[in-house]
Amino acid sequence: MSLASLDSPASAPHDDPVLNWTHRLTQLGPRFFTPLQPTPVSAPRWAARNETLRAELGWPSALFDDEHLQAFAGNSLMVGSQPLATVYSGHQFGQWAGQLGDGRAIWLGEAESAQGPQEIQLKGAGRTPYSRGGDGRAVLRSSIREYLCSEAMHGLGIPTTRALSLVASPEPVRRETMESAAVVARVAPSFLRFGHFEHFSAQGDTDSLRALADHAIAHHLPECRERAALWQGNLYAALLDEVQERTAKLLAQWQAVGFCHGVMNTDNMSLLGLTIDYGPFQFLDGFDPGHICNHSDHQGRYAYGRQPNVAYWNLYCLAQALAPLIDDHDMTLQVLEGYKNLFPRFLGDAMRAKLGLVGDLAPESERETDWTLVEDVMQIMAAEKVDFTLFWRQLSQAVVMQSTVSSLTDADWSTVTDLVLDRPRLLAWLSRYTERAGPSHFAAMGQQMLRSNPKFVLRNHLAETAIRQAQAGDFSEIDTLYNLLKSPFEEHPGFEAYADLPPDWAGQLEISCSS
Numbered sequence: 001m002s003l004a005s006l007d008s009p010a011s012a013p014h015d016d017p018v019l020n021w022t023h024r025l026t027q028l029g030p031r032f033f034t035p036l037q038p039t040p041v042s043a044p045r046w047a048a049r050n051e052t053l054r055a056e057l058g059w060p061s062a063l064f065d066d067e068h069l070q071a072f073a074g075n076s077l078m079v080g081s082q083p084l085a086t087v088y089s090g091h092q093f094g095q096w097a098g099q100l101g102d103g104r105a106i107w108l109g110e111a112e113s114a115q116g117p118q119e120i121q122l123k124g125a126g127r128t129p130y131s132r133g134g135d136g137r138a139v140l141r142s143s144i145r146e147y148l149c150s151e152a153m154h155g156l157g158i159p160t161t162r163a164l165s166l167v168a169s170p171e172p173v174r175r176e177t178m179e180s181a182a183v184v185a186r187v188a189p190s191f192l193r194f195g196h197f198e199h200f201s202a203q204g205d206t207d208s209l210r211a212l213a214d215h216a217i218a219h220h221l222p223e224c225r226e227r228a229a230l231w232q233g234n235l236y237a238a239l240l241d242e243v244q245e246r247t248a249k250l251l252a253q254w255q256a257v258g259f260c261h262g263v264m265n266t267d268n269m270s271l272l273g274l275t276i277d278y279g280p281f282q283f284l285d286g287f288d289p290g291h292i293c294n295h296s297d298h299q300g301r302y303a304y305g306r307q308p309n310v311a312y313w314n315l316y317c318l319a320q321a322l323a324p325l326i327d328d329h330d331m332t333l334q335v336l337e338g339y340k341n342l343f344p345r346f347l348g349d350a351m352r353a354k355l356g357l358v359g360d361l362a363p364e365s366e367r368e369t370d371w372t373l374v375e376d377v378m379q380i381m382a383a384e385k386v387d388f389t390l391f392w393r394q395l396s397q398a399v400v401m402q403s404t405v406s407s408l409t410d411a412d413w414s415t416v417t418d419l420v421l422d423r424p425r426l427l428a429w430l431s432r433y434t435e436r437a438g439p440s441h442f443a444a445m446g447q448q449m450l451r452s453n454p455k456f457v458l459r460n461h462l463a464e465t466a467i468r469q470a471q472a473g474d475f476s477e478i479d480t481l482y483n484l485l486k487s488p489f490e491e492h493p494g495f496e497a498y499a500d501l502p503p504d505w506a507g508q509l510e511i512s513c514s515s
Ligand code: AMP
Pocket: 100, 101, 102, 103, 104, 105, 130, 131, 132, 133, 134, 135, 136, 137, 138, 263, 267, 268, 277, 279, 513, 515
């Protein structure tokens, strides 16, 4: 027996925990969190169990037995866990929002794993002192989206919090309509956000701010120690620099795959540069730099094309929060400048990879001309809102095909040119591309492109189908999607429909913050 029932707190923890807990976060002390218990839900059922992640982490299969269903529902506690909710603040939609905090994510602790210590949170496990007006719950709809998208991002090679399990309950939850509850168990080395630092900085509590920064460096970002050499030994400038670089890399990856986060508030920005807090996110269907995926975002602050600048703005907030520690205004600005150089480099590299131009085929001297090639093709796509995922995948396939023919004709590109109305413009671009790449490299390039341009992304309509079936009691579509999305660069014969253009009804889907 490894579980303590919440109904009988008297039952002493047993000594055979399924996980080995470490809990380094709790050493920070009570200013950083409030210990509390999850609130039980009625009649929990497994909606998904991520066996792949469990095995990757080296966690035992007993974690997913029926006894642990109760633990992942928040109805009992795993022995050794120390549930709590952390406090943070943040800027929401460009305004200082003051104190926020884990309003419905309950931190169970940090457990050892084959990939180093991992923190586990139950999202939707009940009210906390930071819930403000909220009910502390998450609905099944948005929990399915978070579960699948976390794993889709990981499959794409993009840093993210992971999803370990999804538990559904018939418990009613009021949003625009009545829905049902779910609890996602999510996993990450650390759930620290920019907002945690903003919180203590805004309070003028420099001791806590320093303790938090020291905790982050010691346990999660030890590379800052080496990086400090670049900043006259200033460890906190190095911390900002490390986060700045990770964020630049993350944003380049988001942009390159057409991912729109939807709510890039500073409390939704991970210190480790992970994608975190999946809400109204969307993978672009038709390419539109101005696309807004969150229908509550009336100004389009978080439109796809604005994400890189918003990330910079958010880093500026983090820099302000760390200012008392860095204690050198000019150096802080200089660290932030790094983003302006790094982001375009990372994006350039990611887009070159989409074109198959990597390694020897992507010399420094070609960087500028390659970027022009990228910009020009993006303009063609934007002019007609060409489907983003399909275009890059078809281009990859076409390059593979071209490598088998001795001389190229325009007709050989038809799978790509069929995607646009303005064929002459695209053909002119294709001929520049061919000239730049050299057809003799097409075989190698094509293989590289198939590893850079996914066949499957979690389009809204795919998630919606899984949601509708799950709401009717059938969770199988979640697993089907999961299996495609965890290896999105593979062909998965028989599942072509999942890589198709969205159906007409998908245009009516509206995704808001209310999750
Ligand atoms: P989000 O926009 O999801 O990042 O949430 C912003 C803040 O509101 C965070 O502090 C969340 O924990 C909190 N929050 C969101 N939804 C709820 C809810 N249903 N109940 C309690 N707190 C919530």
